[in-house]
Amino acid sequence: MTKTQPWAIALILMSTLLNATAQILYKLGADKFAFDIYSLATNYYVVAGLITYAVSAAIMIVALRYGELSLLYPIIATGYIWVTIATVYLLNESFNVYKLIGILMIIAGVSLIGLGSKERKSIPEGAA
Amino acid sequence: MSASIYAIIGVLFASILGAAGALFLKFGSDRLRFNFWSLLRNRFLYLGVLFYGLSTLMFIPMLRYGELSLLYPVASTTYIWVILLSSIVLKERIGKHKIAGICAIILGIIFLSIGN
Numbered sequence: 132m133t134k135t136q137p138w139a140i141a142l143i144l145m146s147t148l149l150n151a152t153a154q155i156l157y158k159l160g161a162d163k164f165a166f167d168i169y170s171l172a173t174n175y176y177v178v179a180g181l182i183t184y185a186v187s188a189a190i191m192i193v194a195l196r197y198g199e200l201s202l203l204y205p206i207i208a209t210g211y212i213w214v215t216i217a218t219v220y221l222l223n224e225s226f227n228v229y230k231l232i233g234i235l236m237i238i239a240g241v242s243l244i245g246l247g248s249k250e251r252k253s254i255p256e257g258a259a
Numbered sequence: 260m261s262a263s264i265y266a267i268i269g270v271l272f273a274s275i276l277g278a279a280g281a282l283f284l285k286f287g288s289d290r291l292r293f294n295f296w297s298l299l300r301n302r303f304l305y306l307g308v309l310f311y312g313l314s315t316l317m318f319i320p321m322l323r324y325g326e327l328s329l330l331y332p333v334a335s336t337t338y339i340w341v342i343l344l345s346s347i348v349l350k351e352r353i354g355k356h357k358i359a360g361i362c363a364i365i366l367g368i369i370f371l372s373i374g375n
Binding site for chain 2: 224228
């Protein structure tokens, strides 16, 4: 079993930030959306979003190598937090108590999972 | 929040596909070597990307038959499937903290859906 390196967690967090960025870029590009190849290819937001998404996926794949899947994968849920914050500040969507509770619960959940991955001491107390 | 039962089942299935994709990516990542040829022949990476793609392709049409505010939380069951697969296939240790954490995350996603 791979012991999870702390910087694998940092990499996953970076990946989720990029993923959220990609989603915002898609959303911005959705305004100018048209279903033809030329329009899509020159839709800078969509193109930028795809590149950002590809980079985020690459970083995530590398990060998975250095940790447990059951610890690293749930951290992806923090992406919801970044997207929510971004849409509130950048796209002027409403912020409400439900979003606040949701964010806090995701933070709590990810923290619990991190707590649950601390390795227990292999040598019992008092052993010579 | 409403959705047809087919949409819910469809999203559940898409979530399982997504979890399988994550598992394949983990396999592929474990076997990762940073040279071009090895990357090209890493079958698990291909499988992972394929399953992730299928999962997304399945999810989008389901939105026609159900509201996002319900289907998004159903999609969050992916985290449950990943924990299950990690435990059974990867033999990772899943304690009560991880289980509680997943529950909190899913609740959080439900709240976010309500807030949207």
